[in-house]
Amino acid sequence: MTAGAEGTDIRFMNEALRLAESGRFRVEPNPVVGAIIVRGESCIGTGFHAAYGADHAEVVALREAGGEARGATLYVTLEPCAHRGKTPPCVEAVLASGIRRVVYGANDPNPRTAGRGPEILRAAGLEVCSGVLAAEAAALNPGVEVHLRGDLPWTIAKWAMTLDGKIADVAGGSRSISGAEAHRLVHDVRGAVDAVAVGIGTVLADDPLLTARGVELRRRATRVVLDTRLRIPMGGRLVATAREWSTVVIAGQQAPPEHEQRLVEAGCRVVRFREEGGRLPLVAVFRRLRSEGMERILLEGGGEIHAAAFSAGVVRQVMAFVAPVLLGGRTAPTPLQGDGFRRIADPVRLGWSTFRSVGPDLLVEGYVQHSESGAVAPQ
Numbered sequence: 251m252t253a254g255a256e257g258t259d260i261r262f263m264n265e266a267l268r269l270a271e272s273g274r275f276r277v278e279p280n281p282v283v284g285a286i287i288v289r290g291e292s293c294i295g296t297g298f299h300a301a302y303g304a305d306h307a308e309v310v311a312l313r314e315a316g317g318e319a320r321g322a323t324l325y326v327t328l329e330p331c332a333h334r335g336k337t338p339p340c341v342e343a344v345l346a347s348g349i350r351r352v353v354y355g356a357n358d359p360n361p362r363t364a365g366r367g368p369e370i371l372r373a374a375g376l377e378v379c380s381g382v383l384a385a386e387a388a389a390l391n392p393g394v395e396v397h398l399r400g401d402l403p404w405t406i407a408k409w410a411m412t413l414d415g416k417i418a419d420v421a422g423g424s425r426s427i428s429g430a431e432a433h434r435l436v437h438d439v440r441g442a443v444d445a446v447a448v449g450i451g452t453v454l455a456d457d458p459l460l461t462a463r464g465v466e467l468r469r470r471a472t473r474v475v476l477d478t479r480l481r482i483p484m485g486g487r488l489v490a491t492a493r494e495w496s497t498v499v500i501a502g503q504q505a506p507p508e509h510e511q512r513l514v515e516a517g518c519r520v521v522r523f524r525e526e527g528g529r530l531p532l533v534a535v536f537r538r539l540r541s542e543g544m545e546r547i548l549l550e551g552g553g554e555i556h557a558a559a560f561s562a563g564v565v566r567q568v569m570a571f572v573a574p575v576l577l578g579g580r581t582a583p584t585p586l587q588g589d590g591f592r593r594i595a596d597p598v599r600l601g602w603s604t605f606r607s608v609g610p611d612l613l614v615e616g617y618v619q620h621s622e623s624g625a626v627a628p629q
Contacts, residue, residue, distance in 0.1 A: 261354050262325040263383045269298045270327050270378040275302050275615045281391040284306040285326040287315040294318045303336040312347045320348030327355045327387040328547035329384050332366035354388025403540040403561045405547045409585040410571040413565045420579040422455045428571045431609030445544040447474035449555030459487050472496040480505035492517035532562040543608035557588030565618050572612040
């Protein structure tokens with residue numbers, strides 16, 4: 251490769267890296283990916299992976315380029331995939347488009363497809379150049395490789411809180427903390443995950459429906475209630491709609507069997523686990539959920555479940571809305587209840603944090619820093 255070509259490749263790969271960031275916090279556990287199609291020195295198509303389960307970056311860019319893609323160069327931050335997941339293999343779209351040359355940054359961290367895409371493209375006669383800004387491209391996706399090697403779902407802990415850190419008032423009321431724009435965004439995320447999970451405290455306080463409403467429904471999320479003693483009300487909205495919307499209640503072994511029978515008759519599925527110290531074993535619970543195809547879970551609390559989930563190391567991502575209001579109250583609940591992390595030197599830390607306005611609220615998003623084993627990393 252000539253020095254001039256190398257400089258061109260780096261320039262366009264840098265643009266693809268910037269594009270990839272547009273999908274952050276919306277695609278995980280899939281990697282964020284950016285793609286650009288170039289003819290000569292002109293960009294004729296761009297794309298990024300915008301949502302979990304949506305088209306991959308290459309497909310979006312090829313669609314924009316249309317027939318002009320024939321004979322052009324594709325720049326993509328991650329090697330084109332060769333396996334069928336929620337979408338068809340990207341190599342099929344690349345081959346059909348007539349692209350002449352493919353330049354990619356990082357290797358795919360998924361062992362079942364790593365290297366296969368470039369092999370297929372080379373075998374078909376395309377020129378393939380790998381490793382352009384490889385370190386920068388690999389750094390786009392912290393935690394994805396650890397997630398692929400593990401057996402836990404990608405769990406997003408979401409909450410809305412006041413400026414003084416309260417998720418409800420002293421009486422438990424929480425319905426008006428965040429604004430309409432935040433509510434819509436939460437419904438949009440619900441419509442893109444495999445499951446929405448809450449603790450029984452939230453169910454008893456709010457009688458939630460936990461469905462995605464008023465947005466595009468890309469996935470029909472299973473509703474999961476973590477309810478050690480089976481206290482979920484038979485007259486609540488979750489049970490009343492269980493025949494219309496998949497509802498799983500996770501209970502302890504000591505929960506009353508007669509209540510389980512009534513829930514099953516109402517359309518719920520009850521799964522029991524042996525308690526550990528009187529609590530549900532969250533690692534085992536979330537492993538079970540992933541084994542049943544719940545790859546991406548939105549955990550909507552409340553504070554006790556959030557605290558237990560962080561302590562167990564099952565949370566990968568945080569989505570926290572901060573409203574410009576103050577509630578106060580010594581006993582008003584906070585996003586993380588429980589015993590807390592005992593020292594200021596030993597908190598849960600977030601990496602890749604971003605901050606943006608959503609209506610009147612501030613949305614803070616970030617990845618929980620985990621060790622290679624998947625547990626919350628010590629500081």
